[in-house]
Structure formats: structure tokens, C-alpha cells
Amino acid sequence: MHDGHSEQTLEMSATAADEPRRRFAGSGFGLDRFSGVYLWVLFIVVFGIWTPSEFLTSSTLHSVASTQAVTGIVALAVLIPLAGGLYDLSVGATANLTGMLAITLLNHGWAVAPAIFASVLVGIAVGLVNSVVVVSLRVNSFIATLGMSSILAAVLVIITGDASPVPPTSTAWNNLTQTTVAGFQIVVLYLIAIAVVLWWMLAHTPAGRYLYAIGGNAEAARLSGVRVKRFSTLALVLSSTVAGLGGVLFTSQSGPSLDFGPALLLPAFAAAFLGSTQLLPGKFNVWGTLLAIYVLATGVQGLELVSGAAWLSDMFNGVALIVAVALSVNRGSGRVRRSRPIRGSGVPVSGPSSPEQDAPGQPPPVTSARVTSTT
Amino acid sequence: MPQEHQHHPALEVVGLSKSFTRTRALADVSLSVAPGEVHALLGQNGSGKSTLIKVISGYHQPDPGGRVRVGARDLPFGAPVQSYRLGCRIVQQDLGLVGNLSVLDNMALSSGFPTILKTISPKRSVAQARRDLERLGLEIDPRAPVSSLTASQRTGVAVARALREDWSYPPRLLILDEPTAALPVTEVDTLLQMVTHMAATGVGVLYVTHHLGEVFRVANSLSVLRDGRLVGSGRVAGFDHDTIVHLLVGEELEAEEPATRVDRLAGVAHRSERPILQVEDLTGGALAGVSLEVSPGEIVGIAGLTGSGRDELLGRLFGSVPRAGGSVLVGGHALPQHRPDLAIAKGVAYLAPDRKTSGGVMNMTARENLTMPNLRPFWKGLRLRRKLERSRAAEWFERLGVRPAGSFDEPLSIFSGGNQQKILFGKWLSQQPAVFLLDEPTQGVDVGAKADLHHELRAAAMAGAAVVLSSSDLEELAELCDRVLVLLDGRIAAELSGGELTEASITRRFMPAAALPA
Numbered sequence: 053m054h055d056g057h058s059e060q061t062l063e064m065s066a067t068a069a070d071e072p073r074r075r076f077a078g079s080g081f082g083l084d085r086f087s088g089v090y091l092w093v094l095f096i097v098v099f100g101i102w103t104p105s106e107f108l109t110s111s112t113l114h115s116v117a118s119t120q121a122v123t124g125i126v127a128l129a130v131l132i133p134l135a136g137g138l139y140d141l142s143v144g145a146t147a148n149l150t151g152m153l154a155i156t157l158l159n160h161g162w163a164v165a166p167a168i169f170a171s172v173l174v175g176i177a178v179g180l181v182n183s184v185v186v187v188s189l190r191v192n193s194f195i196a197t198l199g200m201s202s203i204l205a206a207v208l209v210i211i212t213g214d215a216s217p218v219p220p221t222s223t224a225w226n227n228l229t230q231t232t233v234a235g236f237q238i239v240v241l242y243l244i245a246i247a248v249v250l251w252w253m254l255a256h257t258p259a260g261r262y263l264y265a266i267g268g269n270a271e272a273a274r275l276s277g278v279r280v281k282r283f284s285t286l287a288l289v290l291s292s293t294v295a296g297l298g299g300v301l302f303t304s305q306s307g308p309s310l311d312f313g314p315a316l317l318l319p320a321f322a323a324a325f326l327g328s329t330q331l332l333p334g335k336f337n338v339w340g341t342l343l344a345i346y347v348l349a350t351g352v353q354g355l356e357l358v359s360g361a362a363w364l365s366d367m368f369n370g371v372a373l374i375v376a377v378a379l380s381v382n383r384g385s386g387r388v389r390r391s392r393p394i395r396g397s398g399v400p401v402s403g404p405s406s407p408e409q410d411a412p413g414q415p416p417p418v419t420s421a422r423v424t425s426t427t
Numbered sequence: 428m429p430q431e432h433q434h435h436p437a438l439e440v441v442g443l444s445k446s447f448t449r450t451r452a453l454a455d456v457s458l459s460v461a462p463g464e465v466h467a468l469l470g471q472n473g474s475g476k477s478t479l480i481k482v483i484s485g486y487h488q489p490d491p492g493g494r495v496r497v498g499a500r501d502l503p504f505g506a507p508v509q510s511y512r513l514g515c516r517i518v519q520q521d522l523g524l525v526g527n528l529s530v531l532d533n534m535a536l537s538s539g540f541p542t543i544l545k546t547i548s549p550k551r552s553v554a555q556a557r558r559d560l561e562r563l564g565l566e567i568d569p570r571a572p573v574s575s576l577t578a579s580q581r582t583g584v585a586v587a588r589a590l591r592e593d594w595s596y597p598p599r600l601l602i603l604d605e606p607t608a609a610l611p612v613t614e615v616d617t618l619l620q621m622v623t624h625m626a627a628t629g630v631g632v633l634y635v636t637h638h639l640g641e642v643f644r645v646a647n648s649l650s651v652l653r654d655g656r657l658v659g660s661g662r663v664a665g666f667d668h669d670t671i672v673h674l675l676v677g678e679e680l681e682a683e684e685p686a687t688r689v690d691r692l693a694g695v696a697h698r699s700e701r702p703i704l705q706v707e708d709l710t711g712g713a714l715a716g717v718s719l720e721v722s723p724g725e726i727v728g729i730a731g732l733t734g735s736g737r738d739e740l741l742g743r744l745f746g747s748v749p750r751a752g753g754s755v756l757v758g759g760h761a762l763p764q765h766r767p768d769l770a771i772a773k774g775v776a777y778l779a780p781d782r783k784t785s786g787g788v789m790n791m792t793a794r795e796n797l798t799m800p801n802l803r804p805f806w807k808g809l810r811l812r813r814k815l816e817r818s819r820a821a822e823w824f825e826r827l828g829v830r831p832a833g834s835f836d837e838p839l840s841i842f843s844g845g846n847q848q849k850i851l852f853g854k855w856l857s858q859q860p861a862v863f864l865l866d867e868p869t870q871g872v873d874v875g876a877k878a879d880l881h882h883e884l885r886a887a888a889m890a891g892a893a894v895v896l897s898s899s900d901l902e903e904l905a906e907l908c909d910r911v912l913v914l915l916d917g918r919i920a921a922e923l924s925g926g927e928l929t930e931a932s933i934t935r936r937f938m939p940a941a942a943l944p945a
Contacts, residue, residue: 256810258802265799268788275747275779275786276799276854277768334790 088330088340092347099354106357110235118237120349122147122305125243125298127320127327127341128250132294133287134324135254135336137267138193140291142182143320145201147299148313149208150175154300155308156211158220164228168300175296178204179289186288187281193288201314212310219307229305239301243342246294251338263287264335319369323348326376334380348372435499437462437514437600437631438483443493445478445655452478453489456657458650460600460631465622467642467663468635470652471675471901471934476635479652480602483633484517485510498599514599516589520608522581524573531556531569534588559591560584564624579614582606583621590630601625602633607641608733619645637732639671639938653677668938676931703893704862709753712739715917716753721893723861726884728904729897730933731914738780740914741864741897745777746770757862771800774861778851778868780897782844786851789840793829794820796839797854823853828879845876852883863887863894869903881907901930913937 099107106112126143133140150171157167178200185196229239254260262283265273274280302312326348327341328334352365438460445453453475460466470476481487483495485507495502497513524533534556556569565583573581586606590598603622607615615638622645626632634646642649642663650660651674659666659674702720709717713736721727731737742748744755746764755762757773767777779785787796797820798805805815820835827849829835829842839847848868855863868884869877884907888894898904904911910924913936921936 252809258806258811261795261799261802261811265788265791265795268790269784271785272779272788273799275745275767275777277771277801278799279768 085329085331085333088326088343088347092343092350095347095350095354099350099357102354103357107354112353112357114235114237116346116349116353117240118305120345121237121239121243122298122302123316123319123323123349124342124345125246125301126295126316127323127345128243128246128338129291129294129298130320131324131327131336131338131341132250132254132263132291133193133284134328135260135267136263136284136287137270138186138284138287140182140197140288140295141194141317142178142197142200142204143291143295143298144313144315144317145204145208146175146178146292146295146313147302147316148309148311149178149204149211149299150296151299151301151303151312152208152212152217152308152310155217155220155303158222158225159217164222164224168228171300172293172296175292175299176289178296179292180285182292183285183288187284201317205314208310214310216308216310225304229301237305239305242301246297247338247342250294254338259283259286267336318373319345319348322369322373322376325380326372329376329379344372344376435462436460436496437464437498438466438633439494439496440479440483441494441496443479443482443495444490445475445482445487445493446490452655453482454655456493456652456655458657458660460633460648462599462629462631463626464648465626465632465634465646467646467649468633468652469637469639469642469649469671469675474652475655476652477604478655480517480604480633480635483510483600483602484515512596514597515602516598516600517602518582518585518589518604518606520605522585524581524585526574527572529570529572530560530567530576530584533573533584534559534569534591536588555592556587559587562628563587563590563621565621577614578610579617579621582610582618586621586625590625598630600631600633602635604635605637605733606634607636607638610734615641637937639668642671643668651675672931672935676934703758704895705754705756705759706744707754707756709740709743709750709755710917711743711749711751711753712736713917714739714743714751717914717917717919718753719912719919721862721895723891723893724888725910726888726894726896726908728908728911729895729914730899730901730904730911730937732937735914735937736917737897737899737914738866741777741866741895742779744895745775745864747777771858774858776800776855776858776860776863778855778863778865780866780870782847782851782871787839787847790838792836793824793839793842793850794835796850797823797835797857800854800858819857823850823857827853827883829853843873845872848872848880849876852880856883856887859890860887860892863892865894865896865898867898867900868896869898869900877903901933904933905930 096107126147129143130140153174154167154171157170158164162170182193182197182200185191185200186193189196229237229242231238233241254263262273262278263286265276265278266280266283270280298316299313302316303309306312323341323344324336326344327339328336330340330343331337332340348368352368355361355364355368436459438458440456440458443453443456444451456475456479458466458468468476468479478487482489482493482504483497483502485502485505488505489495495504497510497515500513502513502515503509525536528536531552535552553569560567560569560583563583563586565580565587567576567580567584573584576584586601586603590601606622607618610618619641622632622634634641636642646663648660648662649666649671651658651671653675654677658677659671702722704719704721706717706719713734715736717736717740719727729737729740739748743750744762745767746755746762746769747767750764757770757775760773762770762773762775770777783789788799794816798816802811805812805819807815817835821833823829824832824835829846829849831837831842834841839850842850852868863884865884869880872880881903884894884896896904896908905928908928910922911928911933912919913921913923913933915921915937923932923936
């Protein structure tokens with residue numbers, strides 16, 4: 053979409069510095085930042101023509117909206133640390149643990165509210181442990197949270213005895229997510245509420261500004277007085293909290309399952325990365341992420357209606373993740389300048405590598421060589 | 428080893444010039460290095476040394492007319508591989524070693540490992556690496572990680588790698604670019620011995636350095652560059668310390684007494700007496716105990732060669748780089764370590780030396796960079812007020828003349844070096860710092876922007892800021908500062924002010940008295 057053309061414009065004016073650049077990327081209705089919207093429209097038109105009786109129905113709309121709501125929440129969870137140049141790969145396992153914990157507690161006779169509260173609290177605790185490992189012990193966030201997700205999977209087996217518990221009978225529990233509002237399950241509203249709060253935080257508060265600064269160049273942020281450790285901690289705790297909430301909502305909506313968490317991880321990352329190429333290109337952003345979630349879901353839904361193949365959604369998400377990262381990396385690498393990863397800044401090794409303008413979408417160690425080369 | 432070439436110079440440069448678009452970096456330079464000879468190449472920053480090296484190593488295409496011969500063969504320009512094949516070997520100042528790999532792996536990085544059936548043969552690799560090291564008189568275990576070596580051993584490894592056996596293209600000329608710059612004083616001897624040892628094998632050595640003491644100890648002959656011209660050359664025996672300094676800095680500069688300084692001396696009278704910044708016995712890294720005091724309105728310069736501690740002083744003072752000991756007081760209150768935010772709150776601003784790695788967040792907008800140290804004024808009604816931020820950014824763009832004008836919502840990366848630096852200046856000036864620490868504030872900045880930045884710096888001092896300016900640009904120091912502290916081996920070796928404060932006198936204080944020829 054944005055090929056060598058825009059790249060070149062950028063590079064030239066970067067040196068000449070005589071004319072504001074980014075006519076392409078920054079303003080107007082360039083294919084670039086709104087490509088997701090166009091793709092979405094394309095999906096709707098194509099499948100609408102192909103199989104109008106099945107695709108163009110309000111039930112399709114409602115089902116796509118609600119089945120993707122929890123995925124959306126988990127995507128927003130990974131978005132927060134990504135903005136700060138950190139990975140949280142433990143969100144899936146966290147969600148799985150808190151969701152199943154809530155059910156286990158309910159089955160032990162807890163009331164709905166305390167069960168949810170305790171479960172989300174566990175999510176917060178996971179975030180605190182993550183941040184101790186990443187921020188204080190300076191373990192690369194990719195590694196730390198990968199390890200954590202394995203630990204959480206083990207804890208899950210301990211709690212459940214590796215047997216799926218019976219679904220709770222409480223109607224309050226089911227209504228938590230399945231009450232319908234204008235045809236949509238209420239969980240969609242939760243997603244929107246969380247999105248609004250995070251959008252406010254990331255785009256309109258100093259905390260958000262600082263997080264992006266850390267993601268862009270942690271050392272420069274630190275020297276500007278940004279409390280890098282504090283905000284890295286905040287990001288990791290928030291992501292686990294949101295993921296924990298997402299897990300509870302998932303089991304309320306879909307019932308107990310021992311392995312839904314890991315399955316949420318990839319679509320969440322795919323959406324966050326794809327989202328970083330949308331609306332505000334080069335920046336992990338809330339609305340871009342939600343757009344990506346629903347564009348992908350619409351495509352998958354349409355293809356499934358047409359072909360009925362069961363492998364479509366995995367294939368789609370995998371391709372989307374790679375394409376998204378390729379897009380964001382290549383935007384950044386058009387220019388040669390790339391600064392070194394920053395050391396000793398509290399944010400680990402891989403974290404804040406390339407403060408190139410469009411590049412934060414290509415966060416740290418996706419080019420994984422860096423993980424090892426800089427330690 | 429290069430018997431058949433013994434009679435030809437290892438390097439012969441004849442009438443070499445090199446122009447960049449606007450400047451002439453080299454003008455009609457000629458020099459010659461015999462096999463087995465150590466030839467010192469001297470010159471201030473910007474005198475053309477690096478350009479010369481880049482031409483010889485094949486990275487730059489010189490202006491037509493010049494000629495470079497290596498071992499009696501003409502060097503085709505613009506192709507580094509040709510330069511290598513003729514026998515040029517270069518050891519850069521940063522050595523280019525990978526710390527966590529072994530000596531052996533580092534040495535094999537460029538040449539490849541000896542293999543049997545495409546499989547690395549560990550025995551032969553180790554033996555060959557050991558041979559290469561021993562030829563330089565180095566006893567280093569090839570299996571040791573480079574990070575475990577001393578600084579001079581590392582330089583040795585880099586040199587051994589450059590000079591390793593290559594039967595197809597035997598090395599004839601070794602270029603050492605400031606090999607002692609990062610060495611502790613105690614290890615310089617080891618390195619100098621190695622250089623002598625190396626030359627004895629028949630290789631010609633071009634030895635680039637700032638340290639005159641070393642010249643007298645290892646070099647047979649020397650060349651001095653100033654403003655791209657060869658201003659002196661010959662056998663070392665024909666020179667003494669003073670003549671070389673004289674050649675380095677030039678006649679006119681020594682005599683100069685800028686009028687601005689006289690003005691400033693007059694201004695000293697009505698300056699507040701009480702120092703706002705007090706540094707007592709600061710240690711850590713290369714710093715071996717630095718004490719200084721700076722009063723409001725004063726501009727104090729820090730000079731010193733690489734390794735003197737100059738490049739670390741401000742970071743440690745600010746607290747962003749850990750200190751080993753000593754105290755830093757601002758307005759009588761201690762400045763804690765590891766807390767740039769507290770230092771900033773106390774009115775200290777620190778302009779970091781490298782814009783890209785530690786100065787600015789390149790992918791954020793100029794506006795966001797400008798307001799980063801303090802967002803409080805824009806945080807109203809639970810939102811960051813972008814409109815307020817924009818008007819603040821617009822003011823600073825206007826005041827500092829940032830180009831392209833009004834594009835403060837563009838990412839910092841699109842601006843030119845000079846304009847980026849202006850924006851970062853604005854970021855700190857807008858905090859109205861009481862103490863302004865600047866590390867290499869005009870490095871890589873064009874002349875116009877530099878003048879603007881100097882103007883702002885003076886204005887800040889006039890407004891009452893205590894300014895500390897660490898710079899490798901001596902002209903800048905001599906022009907701007909009320910006094911300059913010269914660092915040597917981590918201590919303040921001299922304090923220059925008034926009429927004493929000239930580029931030449933700073934250069935003279937770079938060298939330890941002991942290194943002067945006896």
C-alpha cells in the first residue's frame with residue numbers, strides 16, 4: 053500500500069527538512085491509515101454479494117460483535133505494554149487462570165461479585181510479579197512473560213485438577229455477559245467501556261504520553277524526567293488486570309474451558325500490531341486495534357459462511373500478524389538511521405529499540421536477533 | 428614478511444584533495460610511510476584526518492589528481508575491498524569487537540574459520556589465532572571472551588585481527604585510529620610496545636593520535652594536518668612539543684583575544700557571588716575526583732581528550748550515570764543519583780550528548796518532545812490540552828527559528844540535525860533551568876544553527892542560569908566560556924580564564940606534563 057513512494061518522500065524531506073512530510077501517512081484519506089476501513093467495506097460488499105442471505109443479517113452482526121468482544125479486551129490488554137515497548141505474552145494464561153478461578157470459586161459457593169473481585173485481584177498480582185521480574189530484575193519482557201504464562205498454566209492445572217469444572221448455575225453469572233442490549237450481548241459494551249478508558253489514558257493523559265515516550269526511546273524519556281520504571285510497572289499491571297477481567301468475562305460468556313487463554317493470545321497480538329498501522333500509523337492505538345479485530349473477524353466470518361472450513365480463523369490471524377509486523381517494520385526501515393537499544397534503563401534490552409518515527413509499530417524484538425545481541 | 432616490497436613505501440599519498448559539497452576537507456596532502464616505520468598523523472578535530480583515512484581505506488573518492496599508492500601499487504578509489512587487497516589494514520577507534528564472543532570468534536568474524544570439510548576445525552582455529560596474537564607479542568588465550576580482557580589487550584586483539592595472516596593479500600600498512608583514546612594511562616605503555624613490535628615485522632604504521640607524548644615515544648616521523656592542509660611533516664627528531672602544538676593550532680588563533688571575552692569579564696562584577704552548583708570530589712568511571720563550583724550567570728566549559736573523563740562528567744553530575752562517590756549540590760540541596768526527574772524538579776536541565784540515542788524521542792512529535800519534562804501546565808480538566816501545547820511549541824519554534832516553521836506536529840526524526848538540536852534546546856530552555864548542563868550541544872550541527880544555539884546559551888546565562896558546557900569543540904569553548912576546566916586522567920588539570928583562555932592553551936593542557944619530551 054504505502055510502498056517505496058511514501059518512504060522516499062519521507063527520507064528526502066528528512067534530510068532537506070524544508071517541507072512538512074507525511075502528506076501520505078498523516079492526513080487525508082490515504083490508503084495507508086484507513087486501509088483497514090477500506091478492507092472492511094470490501095469484505096462486507098464481497099460477502100454481501102456472495103451470500104447475502106446469510107452474511108447480511110443482524111444475527112451475523114450480533115454474533116461477530118459479541119464473539120470478538122473478549123478477544124478485543126485481551127488485545128487492548130497487550131496494547132498497553134506494547135505502547136511502552138514491552139511485551140506481555142502472559143495475558144492469555146492470565147485470562148485463562150482468572151476465568152477458571154472465578155468458576156471454581158462460584159462452584160465453591162462464593163457469590164458472583166466476590167468471585168469476580170478475587171479473580172481480577174489475582175490478575176493484578178500476576179501483573180505485579182511480571183513487573184518485578186521485568187523492571188527490577190531486568191529480565192527481557194518477552195522472556196519474563198513467556199515464562200510467566202507457563203507458570204500460570206501450571207497453576208491452572210493445580211487449581212482445577214486438570215478437569216473442567218461444571219458450569220456454574222448462577223443466572224447472575226451468565227447475565228454478567230449474556231444480557232442483550234439492542235441485540236448485542238452486554239459484553240460488547242464492556243469492551244467499548246474499557247476501550248474508552250484506555251483511549252483516554254493513552255491519548256489524553258501524561259501517563260499515556262510517558263508510555264509512548266518510553267516505547268520510543270527509553271533513555272531519552274528517562275533523561276527527560278520520565279519515571280521509566282514506574283510507568284513500565286503500571287503498563288504491566290494494567291495489562292494483567294484487563295486480561296484478568298477479560299478471562300472472567302470469557303468464562304461467563306462461553307463457559308469453563310481449560311485452554312481458551314492461549315488461543316486468545318495470537319489474535320490479540322495480531323490485532324494490536326495490525327492496529328498500529330491504522331488510524332495513527334506507527335503508534336499502537338486503541339481504535340486501530342479494535343478496527344483490526346473486527347476487520348479480521350468479518351473476513352473470517354464471511355469465509356466460514358462461504359466455505360465452512362474450520363482452519364480459516366487460525367490461518368487468517370497468523371497471516372494478519374505477519375503482514376502487520378512486516379508493514380510496520382518496513383515503514384521504519386526505509387530510513388537508515390536506527391539507534392541502538394538502550395541499556396540500563398529499567399526497560400529490558402529489547403524494549404525500546406527503534407525510535408524511528410513510524411517504527412514503534414515494529415517493536416522491539418520481533419526482529420528477534422536483537423534479543424540476544426544486546427545483552 | 429613483505430620482502431619484495433621492502434624498498435617501496437608502504438604508503439605513498441601524493442597531492443590528495445577531497446571536497447565535499449561546500450567544504451574542502453583535504454587540500455593537496457602528501458605523505459609517505461616506509462615499511463617498518465611508525466608515522467604519526469596529528470591534527471585537531473575537523474582537520475581532515477578521518478577524511479584522509481577514509482580515502483586510503485577506499486570509502487571516499489578523492490578529487491581528481493590525487494594519488495595513493497600502497498606498496499608501489501596505485502589504489503583504485505571508492506572500493507574498500509581493493510584497499511584491503513593492496514594490504515591496508517585499519518583498526519578503528521571503537522575496535523569493532525563483540526564483547527561476549529571469544530577472542531577466537533572475534534578474529535574469525537572477518538576472515539572466517541579454518542575448516543575441514545566445511546566444519547570448523549577448533550584445533551587449527553585456536554592454533555592460528557594464537558600464532559596471530561604471538562606475532563604481536565601478545566599472550567592471550569584465544570578462547571577467553573573479549574569482555575574479560577583489559578582495554579589494551581582488546582586493542583591488541585583488534586590489531587592482531589587486522590594483521591592476521593592472509594597469504595593472498597599480505598598486510599603492508601596498518602592504520603591505527605586513536606588507539607589510546609579509550610585506554611587507561613596505565614595501559615598505554617603496553618600498547619606502545621605492541622606498536623613498536625608490529626612495525627619491526629616490516630609493516631608500515633600510520634598512527635593517529637591526539638597525545639603528543641606518544642608521538643615522541645613510538646613514532647619515527649610525523650605529519651600535522653590543519654584545516655585539511657599538511658602544515659608540517661618530517662622526522663620526529665626535528666620537532667619538539669611546542670612546535671607541534673604551534674602547528675596544530677596555528678598562528679592566528681594563539682594571538683586571538685576575542686572581544687566578547689573582555690565584555691564578559693566586565694560582566695563578572697555584577698554576578699551573584701554564591702555558587703548555585705557545587706560539586707565536591709566527584710568520582711566514578713574515569714573520574715578520579717572532580718570538584719567545581721558554578722555561579723548563576725556563569726558559563727563554565729569542560730575540555731579534555733577522550734578517556735579524560737570529560738564525556739562522563741555531566742551525566743554523573745546530573746545523576747543519570749551512577750557515581751562512585753562525591754557530592755553534588757544544587758542551591759545547597761543534594762542531587763540524588765538515578766533520579767533525573769528529581770534533578771529536573773530542582774531546576775537542573777541536561778542536554779544529552781547524542782540526540783538519537785538519548786536526546787530525543789525520534790518517533791514522537793516535536794511538540795511532544797518539547798513538553799516532555801513537564802506536562803503539568805497542559806494537564807487541565809483530566810486531559811492534556813493539545814491546543815496549549817501547540818501554542819507553546821509554536822512560540823519556541825518561532826523563537827529558535829526552527830525549520831520547517833510551524834511543523835511542530837511532525838515527528839522529531841524529520842528535522843535536520845541542527846533543527847532537532849534547537850527543539851531539544853527549547854525543551855530545556857522552556858523549563859527555565861537554574862543549572863543548564865550541556866554535553867556536546869553543537870555536535871553535527873551546521874554553522875547557522877550553531878550560532879543560534881550559542882546565542883541562546885548566552886541569553887540563558889544572562890538570564891541567570893549557571894551553564895556547564897562539555898565540548899570537544901575547542902573553538903566553542905574558547906568563544907563561549909567564562910572559564911574552562913581541562914580534565915586529564917579524571918581530574919581537573921587546569922583552569923583557564925580571561926586572557927589565558929584560548930584554543931591553543933586548552934590544547935596544551937591536554938597533555939600530562941610527564942609526557943613532554945625530556
